[in-house]
Amino acid sequence: MVASRARDGVQPASDLPRLIGGHQAVIITAPLTSRTRGLVDSEFLAAMDDGSMLVNAGRGQIVDTAALVAELKARRLRAALDVADPEPLPRGHELWQCPGVIISPHSARTVPGVNRLCYEVAASQISSFVAGAVPSNSVDRA
Known part of the structure; x- marks a missing residue:
């Protein structure tokens, strides 16, 4: 588990780069702040293992949508998105057509x-x- 600050059983957010790999899923439930906006960018996604899944049940703007779309189209990652950026996700947005993605109506x-x-x-x-x-x-x- 990762949070903004370290405590018993919880790693600080600054440790994220070394913690991302080696997991089948990365689950985002963070609030949107100046520190979390764009946190899941192309570098973050590149650090995830091939075939792993990003789950975003936090806020859409935490994930760089263009970077995620690139990973999904490459079929390297999968995603389950309860939130997206933009939200609501417009009809015809490229995320709707990406392989390996499940999009729910912000109902976590x-x-x-x-x-x-x-x-x-x-x-x-x-x-x-x-x-x-x-x-x-x-x-x-x-």
């Missing part, structure tokens, strides 16, 4: 039970904030 959060879990996490984070602590899932928007 519609799994049964997710709303309850989201409310529990929100309540925990608000309690932390009210107690004067920094919530554990806070994001630096810089």
Whole structure:
């Protein structure tokens, strides 16, 4: 697991270049910030193993669409996209025709039970904030 900062069991985002290879799937669930915009670029994708899959359930602008299209057309990578850039993905966009891609209608959060879990996490984070602590899932928007 990778996040903006290191902690027990979590690698810092700065380690991504050395962590990408050797995995069958890379799953993006990050928020869109100045540091994540364009994070998944041609270099990032080139570091992924042949035949591996990119899953983006975060934000579309984290992935360089042109770079991903090139990898998909070359049939080197596969992708499952719950979000895309642009969004909504226009009819006729080249991503719709790429081999090895599954595109869903931005519905990653519609799994049964997710709303309850989201409310529990929100309540925990608000309690932390009210107690004067920094919530554990806070994001630096810089």
